[in-house]
Amino acid sequence: MKPLAYRMRPKKIEDIVGQQHLVGPGKIIERMVKARLLSSMILYGPPGTGKTSIASAIAGSTKYAFRTLNAATDSKKDLEAIAAEAKMSGTVVLMLDEIHRLTKPKQDFLLPHLENGSIILIGATTENPYISINPAIRSRTQIYEVKPLTAADITQAINRALTDTTNGLGDLDLEVSPEAMTHLSQATHGDLRSTLNALELAAKSTPPNDEGQIILDLPIVEECLQRKALVQDKDGDAHYDVISAFQKSIRGSDADAALHYLARLLEAGDLISVNRRLLTIAYEDIGLANPAAAARTVSAVTAAEKIGLPEARIPLANAVIELCVSPKSNSAIQAIDAAIADIRAGNYGDVPDTLKDAHYQGAAKLGRGTDYKFPHDFPHDWVKQTYLPQKIKNKQYYQPKENGRIEQAFKKQYELLKHAQK
Known part of the structure; x- marks a missing residue:
């Protein structure tokens, strides 16, 4: 049998x-x-x-023939x-x-x-295409980022699978507890394939009760996902609460609290959230105070x-402690957000x-670049000249701490x- 996903x-x-930024109305x-x-x-x-779902849906919506290959294993x-x-x-x-x-x-x-349009190529990759894909292919394709699905997206897909009697699990008398549903929607960090396959495993491996109903509770889902829930949280807030507390503890320079929340996240197997959050914290909250x-x-x-859990806890603990005891500065994020606000306001x-x-030929006649002063031609590799547009020439976004x-x-240098x- 083909997997549920x-x-x-x-x-x-x-x-x-999901992916409404690409497939939503008008996108x-x-x-x-x-x-x-x-x-x-x-x-x-x-x-x-x-990624594959988008390709399949494009072919289905346009009635074109749809074929799939793998660049690594399929031949010329x-x-x-x-x-x-x-x-x-x-x-x-x-x-x-x-690809x-x-x-x-x-x-x-x-x-x-690709040039003559007889093949419409939809390449899929987890790698950055601007680095990993040959320029000849890149120049003949549009590049679109597919984002992790939200918990709401995954919940929608789960409910669809639970009610679909043709391709899903709708022919089973199946009930998923609220806690199990929350964990299914959050634990895979937007990986719908893993979620649906874990759901099918849970449904097919759980015997029905005396009334003939299959009940999927949190322990069953944890086992099938191989990820523990942080707490039994009906509202689904605990996961985000712990992540929030983790960042706020580092921002507040409390190493013991930060290590506590790190431990909770690692025990739940949530290495992805820890890594993402630490990278954000390092640049957002410590920033220029300790680059x-x-x-x-x-x-x-x-x-x-690279090393994975449980050994991953060691370098992560090193990073958490250093970030906690480091001086803090959010001047960089404030500076870029101020600049973005001006752009969005048309300023x-x-x-x-x-x-x-x-x-390019003719640029000099248009006065383009003719009076530019090359800083490296001057003492100390610096020369006074205007860089900002005239309209905002005195604007100051960076407010150093x-x-x-x-x-x-x-x-001091700034x-x-x-x-x-001046």
């Missing part, structure tokens, strides 16, 4: 769970499908977030067979998994078919990902002519440079 793949674009993929003007694309994001002959099919019967939508592992011979074979701590946090998270002007691109000798030094620019 496979059986529940959407047949049309309206059935896709880019929905527009392509509606106009039947598909272009090749690369979808990148974490496992189980719907498999690609040739799909190209022959496209030549005989028309456009084929090809879902190519692990970052596409070899040059396969790539060279595909390129002309080296951020670099060491990145190293600790990388080590934790910006034209790039000064001296800074505009001058690497003095909560550590490093940002104290940054503050103020010297600002004064010299």
Whole structure:
């Protein structure tokens, strides 16, 4: 039998769970499908977030033939067979998994078919395509990020699986407790494939009670997911409460409290949330007061990902303690948020002519870059000139703090440079 996650793949674009920034009304993929003007694309994001589902739904909505291959394991002959099919019967939508592992011979074979549109390529990868995918493929595709599903998205998919009598579990007399439902929706961090397969395992391996009903409670779901819940929390807030307390304890410089919440998260097997949160904290809350701590946090998270639990607790504890005892500064996040607020409010002007691109014929006639002063040609590699648009030339986004000798030094240098620019 095919797994539940496979059986529940959407047949049309309206059935896709999540990813509304791509498939919602008026969004880019929905527009392509509606106009039947598909272009090749690369979808990148974490496992189980719907990359294959989007490809399947696109093909179903447009009635094109849909084929799937794996760039790592399928051969050039498999690609040739799909190209022959496209030549005989028309456009084929090809879902190519692990596209970052596409070899040059396969790539060279595909390129002309992408050019003439006989194959609509939908590549899927968990890797950053701007780093891992050959520029020749990138230049012929649109690149879209697929984001982790929210708990609400996963709950929607679970309920659909529980009621679907054709492809889901709707033919079973099945009840999922509120605590088990909350854990199913949160524990896989947006990986719907893992959630649905754990749900099916739980449903098929749990004997019915005396009334013939299968009851899935929290312990059963924990066992099938192989992830413990933080607490039995009917409202689903405990998971986020612990993560919030973890960050706030580090921000408040309480190492013992931070280690306590770290332990709770690790005991629940939630290495992903710990790593994400630590990287955010390092740059958001410690920031310029101790930049080296951020670099060491990145190293600790990388080590934790490579060695896994339980050993991952060691580099993570190192990072947590250092972040707690470090001086704190949120000046960087405040600076960028202030700049973004100006952009969103329309408070910006034209790039000064001296800074505009001058690497094309005729740029000098337009006055582009002609008066630019190259700082490295001047003493101390600095020269006074205007960089901000004239409309906001005196704007100051960065407000330095003095909560550590490093940002104290940054503050002194920043103020010297600002004064010299006047």
